[in-house]
Amino acid sequence: MTTRHLSEEDLQQVALEPAASAPILVDHLQVCSHCRVRLRNYQLLFTQLKAIPQPTLDVDLASLVLAKIDPPKAARLESDWFDYRFGLGLAAGLGSVLYCIGKTLWLTLMAGSPMVVGLMLTTVVIVFGFLLLDQRRSHQRRMKTLSLY
Numbered sequence: 001m002t003t004r005h006l007s008e009e010d011l012q013q014v015a016l017e018p019a020a021s022a023p024i025l026v027d028h029l030q031v032c033s034h035c036r037v038r039l040r041n042y043q044l045l046f047t048q049l050k051a052i053p054q055p056t057l058d059v060d061l062a063s064l065v066l067a068k069i070d071p072p073k074a075a076r077l078e079s080d081w082f083d084y085r086f087g088l089g090l091a092a093g094l095g096s097v098l099y100c101i102g103k104t105l106w107l108t109l110m111a112g113s114p115m116v117v118g119l120m121l122t123t124v125v126i127v128f129g130f131l132l133l134d135q136r137r138s139h140q141r142r143m144k145t146l147s148l149y
């Protein structure tokens with residue numbers, strides 16, 4: 001048995017769940033009238049709190065909230081529009097580069113042997129293709145990350 005009075009938390013625990021209370025608390029309550037009075041006050045308080053009816057709203061709050069929320073939009077898995085725009089931008093960029101250095105490039109290509117020109121063009125096409133594939137994969141990864149639906 002404890003000689004100190006029970007704490008507020010102990011009294012609330014005993015008032016709410018008497019069967020689950022520690023025996024040392026129950027023993028103290030059997031000999032201490034001060035703590036029994038405090039326990040009775042908590043029991044009355046909890047009884048009164050349980051007797052209060054649950055507040056209800058006169059309106060259907062769920063339907064009001066749902067009416068304010070926009071329905072989710074279907075996510076596009078593949079973006080054909082992006083591919084179209086990306087291809088146009090790429091063609092414009094490549095065209096601009098060729099327009100700026102086209103004459104010099106043409107003279108350089110004509111001055112070299114056909115084998116060197118073929119190797120250069122093959123290298124440029126392969127590197128350009130890998131860059132395009134990498135950009136596309138990177139873009140798709142980012143779009144999947146941003147997809148919330």
Ligand SMILES: [Zn+2]
Binds near residue numbers: 005032
């Ligand atoms: Zn006590």
